[in-house]
Amino acid sequence: MERIKVDVCVIGAGSGGLSVAAGAVQMGASVVLLEGHKMGGDCLNFGCVPSKALLHAGRAGMGWADAHGHVRQTIATIEPHDSVERFEGLGVRVISEYGAFVSPSEVQAGDHIITARRFVIATGSSPFVPPIPGLDTVPYETNETIFDLAEQPKHLLIIGGGPIGMEMAEAHRALGCDVTVIEGQKALGKDDPELAQMVLDAQRARGIAIEEEAMAQEIRGTAGMIEVEAQDGRVFKGSHLLMAVGRKANTNRLVLDKAGIEPTRTGIKVDAGLRTTNRKVYAIGDVAGGLQFTHVAGYQAGVIIRSMLFGLPSKAKTTHLPWATYTAPELAQVGMTEAEATAVHGDRVEVIRFDFAGNDRAIATGQTEGRVKAMVVKGKPVGVSIAGPGAGELINLWALVLANGMKMSQVAAMVAPYPTMGEINKRVAGAYFTPRLFDNPKVKRIVGLVQRFLP
Known part of the structure; x- marks a missing residue:
């Protein structure tokens, strides 16, 4: 020893x-x-890296074998760093x-x-694999095995409508599989409901069946013929099963x-x-x-x-930590959602919305389906929710703002190159100040007085 x-x-x-x-x-x-x-742990081998590679492969129109080859190559390229x-x-x-x-x-x-x-x-x-009756008799996948599937599922059943479940649903649908997501409560339930709904609508438009309030109570069948029965009696049938209910x-x-x-x-x-x-x-x-x-x-x-x-004092904070779900559109969050901000700050919360359709780059590139919501208290954002193309990139600015206790005025002072999607964040700040500057009688009186006396 x-x-x-x-x-x-x-x-x-x-x-x-x-x-x-x-x-x-x-x-x-x-x-x-x-x-x-x-x-490299879960992220490199079974999580963030392979899931994003598979999503990309599906969107790029790759076939099943090429898509999984791309996943393996992506991991192999990053592996030396870890x-x-x-x-x-x-x-x-x-x-x-x-x-x-x-x-x-x-x-x-x-x-x-x-x-x-x-x-x-x-x-x-x-x-986490819950003890659902019958699950121990049926073959199933988790995120640790799904990327090694040799055969393409004809119909993939996914239990769990969180980020992992929804990303895998989109990836497999793009690769030609039928997909049903079975969620016991609300899909993407930890995110802002208004913006999560935009993502769910887009997923359903792709042909993904999303069954909410469908708590699985029994699983039965054999490989290739699997059934999931919900507590309300609904029965979902598929060829493969992915468990994505948490960690x-x-x-x-x-x-x-x-x-x-x-x-x-x-x-x-x-x-x-x-x-x-x-x-x-x-x-x-x-x-x-x-x-x-x-x-x-x-x-x-x-x-x-x-x-x-x-030997210095150091504490971990959580209020400035962002996250993103890499569906299309993407869904991103930092700080409080609208419901959380209202619960803490009451009617002091102002909710500022700006739609991607108001951004010239989004119009030019056909990426107008998106929205930003900023929850602001006394001039400081306490949370931002984004649904839309590149939401995971756009949330970075707001993570910086929350981490440093910055104000909306500092976001408004930023100059963004035109035309970029990044201008959307500046326009959110503009939407916050618009009623204060342009719909404010006091401001108009001051401007009128100044104009009378200017030489």
């Missing part, structure tokens, strides 16, 4: 773990990185084993016992009780600085039980590096 003593031991080589390992070692800390599965070789080149000791706590200050990985000043749990999450934190291998780390229903209990109940141990990314996005894990890595390496 080899004993290793380092400054930082990172458990999990997904987005968050890799960011911590790279940052810490390049700032002078000694680092051990443990990964028992694939470097590889063992790259991180060992940076000076990280990489051990290709799962880690488990054996004491509050020690982790075992294979034949290694690691003692560290600080540990970082970044083990991510896995597909569960990967904590089962960690033996948290040996380290005095308290779990929660959604992962691991952490404080505002992402420390667990063991002060030597941090948890970031999906396993910390918050927003489950790659970029959130990367952000949290920066938060704990400040604390671990420099």
